[in-house]
Amino acid sequence: MTAIELDGVTKRFGDVTAVEELDLTVPEGEVFGFLGPNGAGKSTTINVLLDFVRPTAGRVEVLGMDPQADSVAVRERTGVLPEGFSTYDRLTGREHVEFAIESKGVDADPDAVLDRVGLAGDGDRKAGGYSKGMAQRLALGMALVGDPDLLILDEPSSGLDPAGAKEMRDIVREEADRGATVFFSSHVLGQVEAVCDSVGILRDGKLVARDSIEGLREAVGTGATLEITAGGVTDDDLGAVRALDGVDAASTDGSTVTVQCDSEAKTAVIGALEDAGVAVEDFSTRESSLEDLFLAYTEGEAPSDAAGDAAEGVDA
Amino acid sequence: MSWEAVARKDFQDAVRSRWLWVLSALSVLVFAGAAVGRLYVGGGNQQEAAAILRGFLFYLKQGTAIIIPLTALVVTYASITRERESGTIKLLLSLPHSRDDVVLGKFLGRSAVVTLPVLIGFVVALLALLPAASGLDILVYVQFALLTALLGVVFVGIAVGVSAAANTNQQALVGAGGLFAIFWFLWNFFVTGVNRAATDLFGLSTPDQFRLRLALKILNPIQAYKTLVDSLFMSDLEARIRMFSMLFGMIPNQQAARALGPELSPAFGDAVVLAAMLLWLVIPLAVGIVWFREAEL
Numbered sequence: 291m292t293a294i295e296l297d298g299v300t301k302r303f304g305d306v307t308a309v310e311e312l313d314l315t316v317p318e319g320e321v322f323g324f325l326g327p328n329g330a331g332k333s334t335t336i337n338v339l340l341d342f343v344r345p346t347a348g349r350v351e352v353l354g355m356d357p358q359a360d361s362v363a364v365r366e367r368t369g370v371l372p373e374g375f376s377t378y379d380r381l382t383g384r385e386h387v388e389f390a391i392e393s394k395g396v397d398a399d400p401d402a403v404l405d406r407v408g409l410a411g412d413g414d415r416k417a418g419g420y421s422k423g424m425a426q427r428l429a430l431g432m433a434l435v436g437d438p439d440l441l442i443l444d445e446p447s448s449g450l451d452p453a454g455a456k457e458m459r460d461i462v463r464e465e466a467d468r469g470a471t472v473f474f475s476s477h478v479l480g481q482v483e484a485v486c487d488s489v490g491i492l493r494d495g496k497l498v499a500r501d502s503i504e505g506l507r508e509a510v511g512t513g514a515t516l517e518i519t520a521g522g523v524t525d526d527d528l529g530a531v532r533a534l535d536g537v538d539a540a541s542t543d544g545s546t547v548t549v550q551c552d553s554e555a556k557t558a559v560i561g562a563l564e565d566a567g568v569a570v571e572d573f574s575t576r577e578s579s580l581e582d583l584f585l586a587y588t589e590g591e592a593p594s595d596a597a598g599d600a601a602e603g604v605d606a
Numbered sequence: 607m608s609w610e611a612v613a614r615k616d617f618q619d620a621v622r623s624r625w626l627w628v629l630s631a632l633s634v635l636v637f638a639g640a641a642v643g644r645l646y647v648g649g650g651n652q653q654e655a656a657a658i659l660r661g662f663l664f665y666l667k668q669g670t671a672i673i674i675p676l677t678a679l680v681v682t683y684a685s686i687t688r689e690r691e692s693g694t695i696k697l698l699l700s701l702p703h704s705r706d707d708v709v710l711g712k713f714l715g716r717s718a719v720v721t722l723p724v725l726i727g728f729v730v731a732l733l734a735l736l737p738a739a740s741g742l743d744i745l746v747y748v749q750f751a752l753l754t755a756l757l758g759v760v761f762v763g764i765a766v767g768v769s770a771a772a773n774t775n776q777q778a779l780v781g782a783g784g785l786f787a788i789f790w791f792l793w794n795f796f797v798t799g800v801n802r803a804a805t806d807l808f809g810l811s812t813p814d815q816f817r818l819r820l821a822l823k824i825l826n827p828i829q830a831y832k833t834l835v836d837s838l839f840m841s842d843l844e845a846r847i848r849m850f851s852m853l854f855g856m857i858p859n860q861q862a863a864r865a866l867g868p869e870l871s872p873a874f875g876d877a878v879v880l881a882a883m884l885l886w887l888v889i890p891l892a893v894g895i896v897w898f899r900e901a902e903l
Contacts, residue, residue, distance in 0.1 A: 340699070362703070372696035372700050374693050375694065376693040381619055385618065393702060
């Protein structure tokens, strides 16, 4: 069984294409990390799953149902931590949870829910006085009510301190152990790396990678990150670098050039930059991390193929 | 049913707004004021006291006819658009509520918010009236309070419909304010205009012109409310004739009396007028529900 299936989904807002021809399948029981920079189309995709917006084209299935036709049935079995929400300022934390319990028609102890998300003792306070992180915890608590089969968490760690983000990950793991499918989005790889079975990376509305965490690790395991200090480099100067064999991606912020490449391609990269008239002041190399790969996918020139291909041709 | 949960939550939320307390105080003041006034002015003579109460309600209705629709619109116009602008709608619709249930729940929750002050005011006034009340007074008073509450509910329905159909607070404000202006200031121009056009086209007789104008006037929920209140003290016919009167209905229009009398057609009876009011409850709500189904959040 698949928990989520997107088939050629496109969503346009006027002239802007937020999501383009997206194919994505998340099997039941998987913890899936939906990665991508802000504005890549992650929230739009999630909003399509929840029927907050309707796709311009394509087919969507959530828990085997059409989220538009069976919207309520989908949400009866789905816990959602939405993006860009706000709480009801005049209602207390406990009243929010009670509302979730009543809405889902289940029997649950609001205090146990508040305790689980770290809001024990804050239940009688008005949610209007909560910090961003507390509001985030409250919405997570509401999502967890009724032990849903599917959890959709949109940027769940935003507003949380590192300790809070860890608690969030612990809860995700507990939910996965219970058998729930977890679909969560983030623009920070570190938050999904530790809990996800697999990830998809979205960029400019297109899926640029879909792999397991292990697969991604293998992909970067032998690559190198080259950081070159050189002033006044424009994106055009990087064309020659990207054309080189063994180079996965190259980007610049004007003063530093960052290149993902095989170890033996380093010299060729420096050479190509100097040929382009760039004065290289300094450079350093280090072994690539998953973070580097993620940044290469989301910031640099998009690689043409899926993440698995990044491992090809590496022997250093 | 899920609209119950939405309604309860909405009421719980709105009841903590200062608005409700301002409204309650105002409503208690208006209703109890009329009751206390009656006690002061009305002497021992039951007959005379009843007449004084009628007099009070007759003018009180001019106040309620403007205050109740206005407060219902103010309390309700942003009920859905504000949730969309702040993002609470995402929390709401993350839970298993259909969009129809959200609109219906809002309507019920805000209806309670608007009718509660009216009923509190009515109970306070009733307590003030009790010492000198005759059975008739109380019945008229109860009917008056119920009609006033219904007027509030009708305008809550209109405002929830507008709020569901609008994309922003501003659109909802323009929509609700526009409707209020139409009902209060522009409706009679519209009635006159339609009547003139119809007369030119079909050469209507004078009685037909009055019947047409009456039908159009009844379609205005505020005018429908006023004439239903008048029906509490006078015959249907008299109450309908008052709709054509000058100076807040103090001077009856003789032409209208001749055109509509001596027997009022059942087509203009109280039941039909009430149905016209309920139409304003159902249609905007239905339009809002359909539009909100298509909305992108």
